[in-house]
Amino acid sequence: MLDASADPLVFVFQRDQAGTHPAPIAISRHAWQLLGPTQAVDYVVDRYLLEHPAEPERVGRGLVHFCVRYALERGGAAPGPVAA
Numbered sequence: 001m002l003d004a005s006a007d008p009l010v011f012v013f014q015r016d017q018a019g020t021h022p023a024p025i026a027i028s029r030h031a032w033q034l035l036g037p038t039q040a041v042d043y044v045v046d047r048y049l050l051e052h053p054a055e056p057e058r059v060g061r062g063l064v065h066f067c068v069r070y071a072l073e074r075g076g077a078a079p080g081p082v083a084a
Contacts, residue, residue, distance in 0.1 A: 004075040011044050011068060015052070023052060041068050 001011050008026040015021045025048045032040045045065050049056050055064065 001071040001075050004072075011048075011071060013048055013052075013064070013067070015055075023048065025051070037072075041065065041072070044068050 001009060003010070007029045009029065009032060010024050010026045013023040013025065015023050025044050027040060027044055027047075031043070035043060042065075045061065045068055048064055049061060
């Protein structure tokens with residue numbers, strides 16, 4: 001996540017080791033609040049996987065989900081608690 005206080009929240013996925021092809025996925029704070037943290041994380045994951053159809057086979061949905069949760073927990077100023 002670029003900035004936990006920004007609106008929209010932007011998650012930037014690194015699609016290769018060099019980071020040469022970043023893949024940003026945004027969600028507004030309003031949408032985050034309407035969905036709730038758990039569904040908002042699922043939205044970010046689903047949006048990324050829809051926009052990058054090779055990723056489910058390459059890395060799997062579970063790893064993408066872990067990365068979003070990790071970014072929120074590590075960001076310190078997460079927009080809300082994320083349930084397991």
